[in-house]
Amino acid sequence: MTTEIPKKPSDPLPTEFFMAPGDNPYDGYAEVRRTCPVRRVDYPADSEAYVVADYRTVAETFGNHTVAKSVEHAPDWFREALKESSPILIKNMLTSDPPVHTRLRKLVSKAFVPRRMELLRPRIQEIADDLIDEMPERGVVDLFHDFALQIPMKVICRFLGIPVEDREQLHQWGLVLSGAPYTDEESNRRLKEVSEAVEVYLTDLLGTRRADLGEDLVSVILRAADADDAYTDEELVSTLILLIIAGHKTTANLIGNGTQALLRHPDQLTLLRDRPELVDTAVEEFLRYEGPVYRAPPRYAAEDVTVGGVDIPCRSFVHLLINSANRDPEVFEDPDRLDITRKPNRHLSFGHSIHFCPGAPLSRVEGQVAFTTLLRRLPGLALAVPENELEWRYDNSASRGLERLPITYDRRLPRTAPAAGGNGGSDA
Known part of the structure; x- marks a missing residue:
């Protein structure tokens, strides 16, 4: 399904273009890039909002501080809705601008350096193999829920020092928080309940860890916070x-989206299986081709501003369409082709400039381990349903992934030493 694009560039794009474009948003993205790459969109409904669809303008806007991330520059109704339903969500680096962003980013930047993430590779490998060991010898498996989602959830729980038995609760809370703010009163009531529960849980965790600091990420964050004496507990929890x-x-979306892309392109599947050393460039191509985050978190015009030649009024929403930029033919040769050997690959899936994702090194290692392990241990890997039955999920956290990924395989091979490939830290 492809959303119909209004013929007049002056007409706003419909909400579904932004929030429910279906399994193939790329034809619509190409049309917007071709006709008017900075264009009004009806999301949030009845608001002054714009999408930015071409690579050059998206990259430039990442570094344009007059297009701000702080909700203090959002429309009054949106800012108040967030503060009322989930105030704890808006006190981290994702919703801040320099110098606050710089200060908050310091809390995690040193923890996610590639060298430190590479030390986690053996544990990530163990988790991946354990999950495959739990699969049947043959049959149908939902690879998204039974593998793609489990790897990063178990890893982040371990990295943060959170009990593994709490991971399902944290995942469910995360699903509710990802939709903030909602358009109906009942959902916002539930959001407020979950926000309060999460705040209590994490405040207790901080208190417990302060009494017995270890080497986990929570302890790293607490040491950094105590050294600078410049952070509130609300900022730490957020x-x-x-x-x-x-x-x-x-x-989880990187692994799920990348796997379905491979299964739809048998030549690339065979190439990666035969040459696992290509996994580094393969992961970068999965990030570009079916990005796990289809747009950047919302931004707001801090003043009247011109973006890509279009005048945008103060307090307007500005949405950067990352997955559209990643298919821009002005930057990527034959952009609609999956090519796991693609170089260079300057995709924007981890953001850009000062807003480049600090967790990118961990995500890359997890992806490298996941793909090499799948292809090594599950020969005959294939989709268990027709491609058109795969259902895509979008939400307010800006993620794009599959609801389910049913797969089959010929047999399950035993654990062996990992194949060569994956340096865990190369930049895109």
């Missing part, structure tokens, strides 16, 4: 919420 949500949903 940062942990961001890490939990972003730390598992996006990587």
Whole structure:
């Protein structure tokens, strides 16, 4: 399904273009890039809002501080809705601008350096193999829920020092928080309940960890906070919420989206199976081709501003369409072709400039381990349903992934030493 694009560039794009474009949004993205790459959109409904669809303008806007991330620049109704239903969500680096962003980013930047993430590779490998061991010898498996989602959730729980038995509760809370703010009163009531529950849980975790600091990420964050004496507990809790949500949903989508892309392109599947050393460039291509985050978090015009030649009024929403930029033919040769050997690959799936995702090194290692392990241990991997039956999910956390990924395979091979490939830290 492809959303119909209004013929007049002056007409706003419909809500479904933004929030429910279906299994193939790329034809619509191409039409918008061709006709008017900065264009009004009806999302949120009845608001002054714009999408940015071409690579050059998206990349430039990432660094344009007059298009701000802080909700203080959002329309009054939106800002008040967030503060009322989930105030803890808006006190981390994802919803801030310099110098606040710079200060909050310091809490996690040192923890996610590639060298430190590479040390996690053996544990990630163990988790991936354990999950495949739990699969039947043959049959149909939902690879998204039984593998793609489980790897990053278990890893982030371990990295944060959170009990593994709490991961399902955290995942369910994350699903509710991802939709903030909602358009109906009942959903916002539930959002407020979940926000309060998460805040209590993480505040207790901070208190417990302060009494017995270890080597986990929560302890790293607490040491950094205590050293600078410049952070509130609300900021610490909000940062942990961001890490939990972003730390598992996006990587789960990377693994799920990338696997379905491989299964739809048998030549690339065979190439990666035969040459697992290509996994580094393959992961970058999956991030570009079917990005796990289809747009950047919302931005707001802090003043009247011109973006891509279009005048945007103060307090307008500005949405950067990452997955559209990643298919821009002005930057990527034959952009609608999956090519796991593609170089260079300057995709924007991890953001850009000062807003480049600090968790990128961890996500890359998890993806490298996941794909090499799947192809090594599950020969005959194939979709268990027709391609057109795969259902895509979009939400307010800006993620794009599959609801389910039913797969089959010929047999399940035993654990062996990992194949060569994957340096865990190369930049896109």
